[in-house]
Amino acid sequence: MAEAAPNEADFDWLAVAIDLSRRCPPSGSAFSVGAVLVAADGSVIATGYSRERDGHDHAEEVALARAAAASPGGEPLPAVGCGLAAATLYSSLEPCSRRLSRPRSCSELIVAAGIRRVVLAWLEPPLFVPGGGARWLREQGVIVAEIPELAAEARAVNAHLLPG
Numbered sequence: 001m002a003e004a005a006p007n008e009a010d011f012d013w014l015a016v017a018i019d020l021s022r023r024c025p026p027s028g029s030a031f032s033v034g035a036v037l038v039a040a041d042g043s044v045i046a047t048g049y050s051r052e053r054d055g056h057d058h059a060e061e062v063a064l065a066r067a068a069a070a071s072p073g074g075e076p077l078p079a080v081g082c083g084l085a086a087a088t089l090y091s092s093l094e095p096c097s098r099r100l101s102r103p104r105s106c107s108e109l110i111v112a113a114g115i116r117r118v119v120l121a122w123l124e125p126p127l128f129v130p131g132g133g134a135r136w137l138r139e140q141g142v143i144v145a146e147i148p149e150l151a152a153e154a155r156a157v158n159a160h161l162l163p164g
Contacts, residue, residue: 004143010090010119013038014150017090018121020049020059021157027051029128032157033093035059037067037115040086046070056101060091064109088117092154094124097133107133110142117143121150127161 006014013036020034030050037045048062067084089095095106095118110118123146124131134144155162 004117004145006119006145006147009042010088010145011147011150013088013090014092014119014121014147015153016047017059018092018150018153018157020047021092021154023052024050024157025055026160027055028161031093031124031128031161033059033091035063035092036090037063037084038088038090045084045087058096058099058102058106059093060089060095060106061102061109063089064113067113084114085116087115088119089115090119092121092150092157094120094122094131095133095137096124096129097131097136098129100129105133107136107140110137111140115142117145119145119147121147121154125162
């Protein structure tokens with residue numbers, strides 16, 4: 001699928017995700033990332049940020065786990081009919097395509113949850129693992145919109161990790 005042009009609400013929700021990334025406990029070996037899962041009607045389904053519950057948490061993983069916990073019985077949300085197909089996931093950094101600390105990447109979790117649209121500020125630099133989550137999501141039919149105008153803000157939260 002082609003990239004989707006971002007709209008005004010995308011800028012606002014992505015700014016919320018970047019604000020969440022500022023809550024991350026510091027780390028010298030992982031990015032600080034915030035994520036917001038927003039329903040089609042503009043209501044927040046769930047939020048998350050890196051290392052929120054433990055040192056290995058990724059922001060998207062936390063938000064998706066919260067969405068699943070909010071479903072009846074706490075069962076994982078089905079990909080069809082639960083509203084996530086019409087939801088948008090906002091992440092301050094490109095969802096990972098590979099994990100060192102968990103068996104499934106955030107990109108895999110997003111597809112498994114049935115999310116069809118992702119908006120991000122900054123493509124993951126190959127500092128810890130190779131990037132490529134946005135490309136992989138597109139290959140799976142997910143619409144991915146990048147808002148590079150907010151990338152500097154997302155990078156600033158992680159300046160201590162970046163060379164130069």
